[in-house]
Amino acid sequence: MKKMNAIKKTMIITICLVCAFAKAQSKFGKGTHTKAIALNGGITIGDASDAYTANAGIDLLYLYGVGKYLSIGGTTGIANYFGGELTQTIGNITTTVDVDDAQFVPLALSVRVNRFGKFVFGGDMGYAFSLTDGIDGGFYTAPKLTYIFSDKIVPYIGYRMIRQDGDNFGSIQVGIGYSF
Numbered sequence: 001m002k003k004m005n006a007i008k009k010t011m012i013i014t015i016c017l018v019c020a021f022a023k024a025q026s027k028f029g030k031g032t033h034t035k036a037i038a039l040n041g042g043i044t045i046g047d048a049s050d051a052y053t054a055n056a057g058i059d060l061l062y063l064y065g066v067g068k069y070l071s072i073g074g075t076t077g078i079a080n081y082f083g084g085e086l087t088q089t090i091g092n093i094t095t096t097v098d099v100d101d102a103q104f105v106p107l108a109l110s111v112r113v114n115r116f117g118k119f120v121f122g123g124d125m126g127y128a129f130s131l132t133d134g135i136d137g138g139f140y141t142a143p144k145l146t147y148i149f150s151d152k153i154v155p156y157i158g159y160r161m162i163r164q165d166g167d168n169f170g171s172i173q174v175g176i177g178y179s180f
Contacts, residue, residue, distance in 0.1 A: 032065035034073070040175030042160065044081060048169040051099040052081040055160075055171050063112060071112045075124050078131075079104045079160065081169055102169070103131040104162055106140045120146040120154075128162040138164035144173070152179050 041056040059077035066072055083099030108126025115121075123143035130137040144158025154177040162169040 032071070034061070034063040034065075034071065034179055036061045036063075036154070036177045036179045038077075038154075038156075038175050038177035040156075040173050042171035042173040044169070044171045046161070046170035047167040048081060048102075048171075051084060051086055052102065052169070053084040055079055055081045055169075059106075059175075059177075061110060061177070063110060069113055069115045071110075071114070071122075073110045075108050075110045075126075076106060079106065079128070079162075081171075100132070102135050104128040104137065104140075104169070105131060106142075106162075108140055108142070112146070118148045120148060122146065123158075136164050138162045138168070142173070144175075146177070153177075154179060 038059045038061065039057075040059065041054065043054055044052045057077055057079035059075055061073065061075045063071040063073035081102040081104075083101045085096050085098055087094060087096045089095075106124065106126060106128040108124040110122065110124045112120050112122035121144075123141065125142075126140050128137050128140035140160075140162050142158055142160045144156045146154050146156040148154055156173075156175050156177065158173045158175070160169075160171050160173050
């Protein structure tokens with residue numbers, strides 16, 4: 001319970017800081033709107049890598065340019081972690097269990113900073129709701145580096161983490177987005 005309170009406090013402080021920074025920078029704003037859909041996949045790492053092999057997902061993103069180099073908005077989507085096999089040996093007995101897939105729906109604040117030409121650094125922070133029985137949702141964060149290939153096509157690399165009580169679903173991500 002203490003971890004959830006700390007996560008909530010961290011989220012509230014982060015949202016307040018981002019909003020304050022965005023307000024301070026708003027005099028430079030172009031008022032641009034970005035809507036995008038992205039497909040992504042990744043290799044599962046961390047605690048979940050014992051039971052899950054890889055993941056794939058689709059994200060929807062909306063950003064609003066609040067400063068010369070800053071955009072904020074929100075994102076949601078669905079992430080599927082593909083279950084693998086867990087093998088455990090106790091004494092002379094070995095058991096193997098098939099692990100079901102796990103699905104999450106993140107709802108997050110998105111921030112993008114475009115100070116580096118065609119490279120955009122940013123991330124998403126919020127909460128990922130679990131759609132899988134027996135698996136809890138958790139604090140969601142996804143830093144990423146995007147390359148502006150064209151006005152419409154934006155490939156990216158990043159890290160996705162869903163932090164639960166003591167465990168996490170982490171993955172190295174590769175994705176491609178389409179802006180419209």
